[in-house]
Amino acid sequence: MSTINVGIIGAGRIGKIHAENIAYFMPQAKIAAIADLNMTPAIEAWAKSLGIPKALKDPAALMADKDISAILICSSTDTHADFVVKAAQAGKHVFCEKPVDLTVAKVQSALDAAKKAGVKLQVGFNRRFDHNFRRVRDLVESGAVGTPQLVKITSRDPAPPPPAYVAVSGGIFLDMMIHDFDMARFQAGSEVVEVYAAGAVLVDPAIGKAGDVDTAIVTLRFANGALGVIDNSRKAIYGYDQRVEVFGSRGAASAENDAPSTVKLSNESGVIGDKPLFFFLERYKDAFIAEMRAFLDAVASGKPTTVTGEDGLQDLLVALAAKKSLAEGRPVKISEIA
Amino acid sequence: MSTINVGIIGAGRIGKIHAENIAYFMPQAKIAAIADLNMTPAIEAWAKSLGIPKALKDPAALMADKDISAILICSSTDTHADFVVKAAQAGKHVFCEKPVDLTVAKVQSALDAAKKAGVKLQVGFNRRFDHNFRRVRDLVESGAVGTPQLVKITSRDPAPPPPAYVAVSGGIFLDMMIHDFDMARFQAGSEVVEVYAAGAVLVDPAIGKAGDVDTAIVTLRFANGALGVIDNSRKAIYGYDQRVEVFGSRGAASAENDAPSTVKLSNESGVIGDKPLFFFLERYKDAFIAEMRAFLDAVASGKPTTVTGEDGLQDLLVALAAKKSLAEGRPVKISEIA
Amino acid sequence: MSTINVGIIGAGRIGKIHAENIAYFMPQAKIAAIADLNMTPAIEAWAKSLGIPKALKDPAALMADKDISAILICSSTDTHADFVVKAAQAGKHVFCEKPVDLTVAKVQSALDAAKKAGVKLQVGFNRRFDHNFRRVRDLVESGAVGTPQLVKITSRDPAPPPPAYVAVSGGIFLDMMIHDFDMARFQAGSEVVEVYAAGAVLVDPAIGKAGDVDTAIVTLRFANGALGVIDNSRKAIYGYDQRVEVFGSRGAASAENDAPSTVKLSNESGVIGDKPLFFFLERYKDAFIAEMRAFLDAVASGKPTTVTGEDGLQDLLVALAAKKSLAEGRPVKISEIA
């Protein structure tokens, strides 16, 4: 099997994670170049230490490089869709961080470009590759829970983002719960057809002033008849709370949080265990590796990617419907959005 | 402290449970008489074995008995409100099984009668006395979870009732989820102001034909700003699933199911623990005792009951709002009902 | 089925527990009389409240009462064996609190008397009736763990007894670990043939001055080839620690502690659960009921009791062997004791 030459656009936190994971764990791939509009000596030194031969400013050079067959898009969200289009037109397979875009039209254009070019497009919904959630899905697929009837997701962050971020991110449904919409669709094995969103500002009034909520409960109705519910909070004082449950006719599969250790201290106060792993870098460390491996496997084998561009589009539609539901105080059909 | 003489109306399953609990565990009370329109020799023999001196057909005799100071109403739901009124008019304290009635008007009349007579009225929402849920509430009251932001309740039965029952019970919100509405209000320490109900028929089509759903997710908005969500299923194959979680600014308190034992079997298949306690008789055995003890304590001390008639009314309003929400496919304010 | 008339000797804590359990939960039996050398008005009042017709000083009256068919011996340990003999000679079935005696000769005389009289003799090793340990044993009996290879018991008290008690009780192996020896034999389904005891004074120097240890680890070898280990401490600051594990060729069954609730509080400090139920009255509440029911069932059915006099004798032999092992610093065979 020939080596896959990879180009990376964006050397921020997530770009670096993917680069290091490929360098350390994926002998089937080589990072041929990394590009960042804000290339710095520090990034150059880091790239060198990983054995990446080129650290550039201009992503265009990656697109033009004949030896590169796959591009990872890890730049800011507003640039994603354009880079997908350009990479696809250059015949590169594309791994694009989530979300592809905040508008349906641009996501659609990216999907069209990838389809037309016949290249793979995987979107970075890394949680599908989490060991716990993957195990739940395996149980569902095996028939162990029977017909899914309820999908329940708890997803709470350890600390809220700055209100300034909320203003540009698209808000809680587009920057946070979109992961859970993807998870819900993944677990239910069915598309969402209707949502109802209830929200409140209970964590930080500044988030409310920025026009968003920080606490939300969203009810989902799936095409296969199942129901779902997601709760989000921007701040769980005990850390990152990431749980999933699928309840069906033959049983229920539920994933609890991961913790740094299994140790319990029993004393006069009670029986005290560890808090959950702190945040997504800790919790989804292995999931980031697994998603990249899956992408490279899809590129190498020619088989479909696990999280497609179409998934990214559907997740966006659900998030936009939730936003509309919150604004209008009524259940909203996904068909109203497209 | 003088003994409280109790009269019981209804010698069905729940009437018998209360009678036995008083006879075995509550020396502060004596059962002076039990009345059942369908009095049988078997009930008479059972009453005798408990040392109950009178087993009658006509509840009127209990109302007229000067020695009786408290009446337990354990007859069929449609008779509850009338018996509350009569007992109150006779100056008896009243413990009434839930629901007081399926209509707001009749519940209100019962409350008015109790208020006018100056007698206590406790409604049989026994789950407030469950050791797990009481512990959650204690943590909330102690401030350990800070300001409550989310209340989550999972409540699933091991097997659905006969469809014929659903037709007269008022449906899932009035016969099943009403317990959870009461629990939600109890845990939030606040009244529900709006609900949104999503429902589906996933367990038994006959329930759908009877005009009800068997699976439901209801979102709640509380007066204090917190949000809540309840999921119900008429059939969990693994048994009675009764969990509660209160999430707040300083932490989360969550109650898991009780099981018959703590034993785990580790073998080639995995690590296998017990299913939850089978159904409400097993799970809430001690809660039935505790609620009766609380009622008798309130009678003896003159202090307010733990679950008041007003609680029963509010729970009914929420249930009716949920029913309306499901029918109309929109969030419904509680103020629309009254 | 005719009612079993029961006489109770000893109205201390454990005598009262058995009396109340029979009065409340066992309609198949009636307490005809209770005798206590230190009969007081308080005990008389309590007996009256339970409907016990006679509260006496002299146990001889119970022995002479033709209507009484079963005697519960709940007096001080030094009187047990003599009462067993007298009751047996009077043709009464006997439930005797543990231990029957601290000497092999007196236990043997009690067993002989019961055997000669053809009456049942059950010894009060209540833990065999605990829901958790019974479940472990059921799994072992069902073959789910295969051939037992290791039996592990952790048994720690919340607080040490007064040193004065230790001086007369026979010490940790005879007053505390004897329960665990019985549990080990019960779970292994085999007799102990050799023990090695290691002990230390780590909790209270006064216990050491009284000639005993307060912390001990005892290794067991069973006739069927399996090994066992028990650890005891007189003081676990987090409460009563009662765990059992049976490991075998096909799996392991392990029982964890029971707690007052399943509630977990997640906050900045960790995930905090309840301590175990405080002490034996809380933990073994239902086991006391179950053992008495088993005794009455054996009396009524004529079938063997669950914990026989022979069990009590074997447990004593193991305890004496452990005491000798500790004193001599070497493994001791049970055959050295008898």
Added chain:
Amino acid sequence: MSTINVGIIGAGRIGKIHAENIAYFMPQAKIAAIADLNMTPAIEAWAKSLGIPKALKDPAALMADKDISAILICSSTDTHADFVVKAAQAGKHVFCEKPVDLTVAKVQSALDAAKKAGVKLQVGFNRRFDHNFRRVRDLVESGAVGTPQLVKITSRDPAPPPPAYVAVSGGIFLDMMIHDFDMARFQAGSEVVEVYAAGAVLVDPAIGKAGDVDTAIVTLRFANGALGVIDNSRKAIYGYDQRVEVFGSRGAASAENDAPSTVKLSNESGVIGDKPLFFFLERYKDAFIAEMRAFLDAVASGKPTTVTGEDGLQDLLVALAAKKSLAEGRPVKISEIA
């Protein structure tokens, strides 16, 4: 900080694990060469893929290489001590896989050589670096459990080694329980002064024929007065069982097994969780990384290593005492061995 050049002796399973961990995760070190008496083209190819410049047959070349400052000894046990001596004499710091040797004299000679040369010597007791056991130790060191009184270790393998291995390994105490002796000393923070070993052949008669046992319980007495107990089985059908508990005057810290996921399936059979991680490669994956990082840190900083040669010696003494105890059927003092 200058890079540490490392030489590795032995390219078997454990040698490869250390090589890959250094190559992937430890930029502070470079593998300058690897030597294996049975060097093969496959090993050469693997070494090349990791960027190791030299793959040799003769370890002498590593000893002679001036650029190499640290040697990892991952060859067969019988060669360990000699290589330690040679490496020390060449002025290299040494990481030596456990055990250093099966005889006290050779271990002592290795320690003497390291001491004389003033080089670091770390022995590969990787479990000290396990996240769970490290957390237990941290709690002990913090004072959270007070004065340690009991140390309990369960350590069971998923499958027995071939009987032929047992014949040369030194047996269960020297090849398996030696890890647990090290863990016990680590957790107790004190040396073992006496052991009593009980053993049985319950898993495989061929192990018995090879002169060893496959099931053992060993009682430990520590210099600080605490007691300990370890149970080993060569075969736990549910997988690798690795648990540790430290019980003390102020509480108990206990580590449960790690599992591949937190997912529970609730169905008609019960509530089913994952088995433990399969074996040491899965369970101690991160511990192997952490121990190597600790070794390199000690080399770089000049501070003591975490697991010293003296630890290796003490562990061996305890293992030999256990072997003697089993053979002679009596408790054996460590002072009898040296």
